[in-house]
Amino acid sequence: GEDVEQSLFLSVREGDSSVINCTYTDSSSTYLYWYKQEPGAGLQLLTYIFSNMDMKQDQRLTVLLNKKDKHLSLRIADTQTGDSAIYFCAETDYYGGSQGNLIFGKGTKLSVKP
Amino acid sequence: NAGVTQTPKFQVLKTGQSMTLQCAQDMNHEYMSWYRQDPGMGLRLIHYSVGAGITDQGEVPNGYNVSRSTTEDFPLRLLSAAPSQTSVYFCASRTSGGDGGEQFFGPGTRLTVL
DSSP states (O other), X not given: OOOEEEXXXXXXXXXXXXXXXXXXOXXXXXXXXXXXXXXXXXXXXXXXXXXXXXXXXETTEEEEEETTTTEEEEEESSOOGGGOEEEEEEEEEOGGGOOSEEEXXXXXXXXXXX | OOOEEEEOSXXXXXXXXXXXXXXXXXXXXXXXXXXXXXXXXXEEEEEEEEETTEEEEOSSOTTEEEXXXXXXXXXXXXXXXXXXXXXXXXXXXXXXXXXXXXXXXXOOEEEEEO
C-alpha cells in the first residue's frame, strides 16, 4: 500500500534554514501537501505542490519535488521560534477506488532553539 | 464561516461506554473524513464520506460507526469504547472531486478511555 516516510525530529537554531524531507510511494498523486500542527491544535495547510512542478516558493517556504525519486522537501528560511511545530507530509491515495483520501507521514517535530 | 467544528474538546470514558463525537462544517463541502492521531503514528483515516448518504471505511474503521444524513454533519460513534481508542480525533472536510484543494481540519477531540 501507499506509504509516506519522514524523519521524526529536526532541531535548528533561530535564523538558520530548516529542511524537512519526505518520501512517498504513490506516483499517481497529483498534489503533495505540507501541513503544520502546533501544540494542542489541529492541522493547518502550509502549502501544496502540483506534481508537474519541481519547485514552489511561498515567502519563507520552498517546496522541492523530485518525482523520479518520489522525494519531497520543505525548506523554511530564517526559521523562527514560532515555527516550532510538527510538520506532516501528505499524498493522495487513489488505489482501490478511494476518493482522494490523504495519507500522512508520521510527522517531523521541528524544534527551534533561540 | 466557522469552518470545521468538533465537540466535545475533551472526553473521558470508561471501557464499554458509548459516545458520539460531533463534527460539523459550514462550507458546503461534500467530502468529510475522520482521522485519529496517536503519538508517533501520524494521522490514520477511520471513515470518510463523499456526500450525504454515502460513507466508506478508511484504514482503521474497527470499533467506529459513521453516518451522513446531511451535508453539514458527520458524527463518529464509538459503540463500546476500549482503551485502544484513546487518541486525538480530527474531523476534516474539503470539496469533492478527487485530488487537489485544501482539506480543512477541526480542532480535535481528545478522548481518554479508562
